[in-house]
Amino acid sequence: YLKQFKIFFGEDAMPKEMNGYRLLPGFEPDSAKVAYDQMEINESDILIASYPKTGTTWVVSIVHQILYGDNPADLEKYSALQFCFHYLEFGAVCKYEVFKKISFPRQVFATHLPEPLVNMKKFKANGAKLIYVIRNPKDQAVSWRHFAKGFAFAKSEFWKPLLPEDEKEFYDVYLAGNQYAFAKKGEGYLECIKEWYKHKNDENVLFLVYEEMKKNPHNEIKKIADFIGKPLSDEQLNNVVEKTSFASMKKESEKTAPDNNEGAQFFRKGQIGDWKNHLTVAQSELIDRKVKEILGDTDIQFIYE
Numbered sequence: 001y002l003k004q005f006k007i008f009f010g011e012d013a014m015p016k017e018m019n020g021y022r023l024l025p026g027f028e029p030d031s032a033k034v035a036y037d038q039m040e041i042n043e044s045d046i047l048i049a050s051y052p053k054t055g056t057t058w059v060v061s062i063v064h065q066i067l068y069g070d071n072p073a074d075l076e077k078y079s080a081l082q083f084c085f086h087y088l089e090f091g092a093v094c095k096y097e098v099f100k101k102i103s104f105p106r107q108v109f110a111t112h113l114p115e116p117l118v119n120m121k122k123f124k125a126n127g128a129k130l131i132y133v134i135r136n137p138k139d140q141a142v143s144w145r146h147f148a149k150g151f152a153f154a155k156s157e158f159w160k161p162l163l164p165e166d167e168k169e170f171y172d173v174y175l176a177g178n179q180y181a182f183a184k185k186g187e188g189y190l191e192c193i194k195e196w197y198k199h200k201n202d203e204n205v206l207f208l209v210y211e212e213m214k215k216n217p218h219n220e221i222k223k224i225a226d227f228i229g230k231p232l233s234d235e236q237l238n239n240v241v242e243k244t245s246f247a248s249m250k251k252e253s254e255k256t257a258p259d260n261n262e263g264a265q266f267f268r269k270g271q272i273g274d275w276k277n278h279l280t281v282a283q284s285e286l287i288d289r290k291v292k293e294i295l296g297d298t299d300i301q302f303i304y305e
């Protein structure tokens with residue numbers, strides 16, 4: 001199913017806009033709108049929201065392992081489906097019509113949409129749960145650059161200046177907010193976090209930190225399991241930790257998408273601090289200034305190493 005990326009992210013792919021926010025190719029305003037207006041939500045639903053490259057796939061896999069880990073048939077069914085079906089806004093394959101036909105005992109959705117484009121009122125009113133994951137913006141930028149290298153459209157006339165091959169140039173363009181994926185012109189990851197962070201202390205909301213998950217997976221996975229109402233025994237917890245380690249997930253992905261390496265690189269390094277090998281001092285300092293300016297009035301403290 002990862003091969004389908006090549007279709008969505010084809011050479012001529014252009015971004016679409018929704019209420020002033022730019023969505024990356026493959027993410028469709030029509031689907032997002034249907035999800036906003038019509039999608040039925042119930043209390044067993046779990047929405048995993050995030051900005052790209054912050055650990056989305058990891059959190060989705062953890063939730064699937066917690067819910068279906070004891071049942072290999074379910075796990076296989078839902079994990080195989082997850083990629084195609086779980087994004088609210090992944091329009092090319094995931095029309096809401098398709099959602100409606102699948103009746104899961106529990107539904108796990110993901111979204112990269114900015115908060116104003118998700119109907120949080122409805123999610124909350126119907127008792128659904130929200131999990132949001134953040135990652136330090138320096139490693140996020142590095143992960144994003146390596147991922148974007150795989151986009152077939154990166155060389156098109158439209159995208160070439162936005163996704164330069166040169167590493168330093170890439171980060172300069174990105175940090176200036178010129179790509180503004182899932183954001184408004186001139187904005188990006190930090191503004192998106194800010195909008196979602198206002199839900200931090202709401203009922204039925206769990207905020208996760210990528211680096212904390214890396215440093216103490218047992219603790220964080222236990223937190224997720226308790227939050228979604230499926231506490232794990234020690235043995236089950238160890239099993240989920242093992243199955244969702246970077247090494248296990250990478251190995252598993254190589255089995256299912258062996259020839260995908262030059263395309264979407266989901267499992268690259270999975271580390272904290274790789275930014276030190278890629279960002280210039282000036283770029284790193286620019287991020288520090290932006291964090292202060294945009295998130296200075298929140299209690300977010302990013303972990304950089």
Ligand code: A3P
Binds near residue numbers: 053142144244247
């Ligand atoms: P890197 O490019 O730094 O390796 P997303 O799923 O939101 O696109 O995030 C992708 C990032 O999460 C990639 O970061 C990927 O390697 C990392 N990742 C995926 N699974 C992981 C895991 N089990 N443990 C740690 N990092 C993981």
